[in-house]
Amino acid sequence: MSSFRTKIKRRLERYLELDADGIRYAVMKTILKVKRITVDILHDVLSKKFKVTHKTVASMVGYIQSKLGILHAQKQSYKTHIVYTLRDEYVDLVISVLRRAVDAKNLPTAA
Template structure:
């Protein structure tokens, strides 16, 4: 792993350590399993397991995008919703960190 990937791994581990209720891990798992998601798509998936607001989901996605840097977004046009997707080169790091969390817990 190069230095950027190590930094991202460290940030991701800290992000997951603060995951008391499992929402953060679940959001990352959804991004691993789905190619492209809007906030509404993610919200509808997450609310089947957790009682969480749409703003909380959007805030967490924004944090993951800006601080962790493992997802990207794009907008087709002005009226379309923003679509988020996982950067392929970081999928293995996410799998590694989540595997560590679930084997240790």
């Protein structure tokens, strides 16, 4: 594994370790499952299970995109929402980190 992927893996593991209520895990699991997502769609999914604001969801997605670097952001025009996709080169890394998070914290496997 390259040192760059190792750094991203450590950052993702740390990000999930700090997850007290399972919301970060749910965000990552949803992004992995849906493939293409907007903040609005993710907020709709998460608000069914967690008490979370749109601003909080946007902040989490922004962090994942900018600091972890595993999301690609695409905006078609100024009138459309930003569509986030998980970069193909990190799908296997995210799957392995999520599996370890489930084993470590006994989190549910379904999103």
